[in-house]
Every structure is written in structure tokens, then in C-alpha cells.
Amino acid sequence: MQEEKYRISFTAGTLLMEETCAVAEVFLETGRDWNRTRECALRENLMRKEKVSTNKRLFSLVKQRIEVLNEEEQNLLVAGTNSVRRLLLLLAVCKAHSFIFDFIFINVRDCFFSMHEKITHANFNEFFNESKYVHPELETITDLTLRKIRQVIFRILEQAELIESIDTGILRRPYLPEHIERIIVKDNPKWLGIYLYSNNEINNAISLYE
Template sequence: MPTNDSHSYNLSFTAASLRPELARIVAECYLTSGDWNLTKERILSSNALQCRSASSAVRLERELRQRLATLTHDQIGLLSQATTEDREAIAWLAACKHIRFAFEFGSEVLRDKLAAHDPVLRHSDYEAYVENKRLTHPELAQLSTSSKNKIRQVLLRMLSEAGLLAKGRPLGIIQRPTLSPAVMNVITTDNPSWLAGFLVPDTEIPSR
């Protein structure tokens, strides 16, 4: 799990929200080929993600592939054949592993607010998080206004798709998703610390 604040955030994730159904297609292709480069070639040559332009296909494929490449073989296998809810969970796990900015927002902001019995996500919560992270991540201060807005928009969409954020004002209502035994197994076998991204409190996260 990434913990070193000296490493720059990956903020180029806006080519895709979770897109669990498309992630499943990439996962299936990888399990068939066993090679990420070959997976890329097959996805793009067949337009498996059904993009309208070659450039958007390249961006979408790259983002999904880079996320899925952080998963274990068992996690990819589950993504390829699981129920809708489990696919969403594994797609969010892949996002957490690849996008530390997203993982830390979930594990620090959303989880702490739930623990404080304050499930309403406000604009001020997000802005305070970004402002705090600027101290160790100057790349956040270098973003244009449009990039800042896009990052927030895509992150909130991911949280909604993962079941961590329900509709509500101002930004949504925080909720802890229910994880199936299959999802719990592939996460805890890998590293149970990732459960923090699913708003599981430390007291319920098994030690390694």
C-alpha cells in the first residue's frame, strides 16, 4: 500500500471512472493472453472498448490496463467473472492501488467522517483534503482550474460507482459498501490494509 508522501500523485486518471464492465473486458483479454502488451494490442485492434475515436481508445485502454496491472491474478480472475457488485468492488480496488489520491481520500476523509457519524460529504471536505495534501504534493498546486474540476468530477463518479457515495447534497452521502466473501478473500490474501479504501475501520482490518 502506498504510504510515502514524497512520491508524486498520479493525477492523470481522468480518462476513465471505474467502468467495471470495460475493466472486465480488459481482464478477460489479459487472462487469455497472459501478457499486458498483447492485451493492449488486442483491445485496441478490435476496438473492444467501443470507443468513437482511436485517441480516446488509447487513453481509456491505457488507464484501465494500468489499474488492472496492480491487481493480483486472483483479483483479476474475480473481476472477469464476478457479479456486478463484485466487479465494482474490484474495479475500485484497482483504482485505489493505482491512484493514491483516490485511496487516501476514501481511507482518510470518507472513513473518518463515517467514524464521526457525519455521512454528508461537503465541498469543504474535498477542498480541505486537497489543501492539506498540497503541503507534501506540490503537483496539486500546479493544476489548471479545468484539471482540478475534472479530477474532482471523476473521483466523485468513482466513489458513486463503487457504492461509497450515494446521491445527496452537497456532494453525496457517504456509505460503507458491503463486500462479498469472495472480494474480502482476494483483498485480505493480498493486503488487508486496502480495506481502508472501502471504509472498513482499523479495528475490523485483520493484521497480516
């Protein structure tokens, strides 16, 4: 089976917590009408950028992330506390961008369960170089773009509180409330891996909620 190609469009923005939640709120208020949501988002400058082109590009990125969440997850993104929103935004980012999911699921999780205290640029570079064998589209990425990808991903890890800061890279495992864990298992249990669950813990969660 051919692997899905990695798309690197996520470099346009990091976690975008305030922007995504603002757009998600309008999306629900309009009865999940993307045309009206886009019109409102650009009119009200929900992306908070000066250039119209930048606003449009960020809106497209935010839309892509909201769309991959199911209705239950979208509702929680709007109604939840900041900690719940952060968890769901990490889920949205990983569902929308398979490169970020794979990096966290494979590399970050391996560092965590190998008792490494932190994730480093060297870990990322190793993941990127190994991924080229399966994803030849990465061969065309320049060093400048690679630095941008790494910078954005580490900022996302920091904003999602998977690491203490981009400076230290110290790993932190998020706490998932039971109702969030249950919703994610119902969606697809593999997503628990982005919150640094082990394979055994994922299987236990499946048994608990099936």
C-alpha cells in the first residue's frame, strides 16, 4: 500500500489556539456553514493579521484542522476549558498533518518511553532523514524549509504542553480527563499515542470503553 504523501502546509501557523477556537465557535453558530464562517472570519479579522492574503491562508489552515474533528470533538473545542481545548487542538493538528502525527507517535513517544528526559533537534533530524526512505517527496525540501518545519513543530509541542519549552525540550505527558479519553477511543484509539500513551495503555483504554 502506498503511503500518503506528507503535506507541509502546516508551516503557515503553529497551534493557533485562539484563532481556531474563534473560528470553530462561528462555525457552530452558523450551523456548520463554511461559507458564512469564512465571510465572518475575514470580516471580523479572527486570524488577527494585517494582510488579507495572510488571513485567508491562516483561515484555510484552521478550517482544515476543524474539519478533521468529528462533531463531538468540535463541540468540546468550543465549550471546553483551555486545557481541554489544548488537547483537542493537538488532536486536530495530528489528524490534519500526518507528518506531525508520525513524528510524535514514533519519535517523541519513543524518547518518552526510553526514559529520555527531552526531545532534541537531533531526534527530529533523525526522524526526518529516516522518513525520506518512505516519503521521497521530502527529498526536495531545502535546509531553510527544514529549519522552518522543525521550528513550527517544536513550537506546537510547546503550546500543546508536550514539552516544557522549545529551549529545554523536556517532555511532559498531558493528563486526559476520562470523557476526553473515551471520545478519542471512540474516534480512533491510535490518537491516544499523541498524548504519550504506550501501546499497552491504548489497548487497556480500548477494553475500558468498548
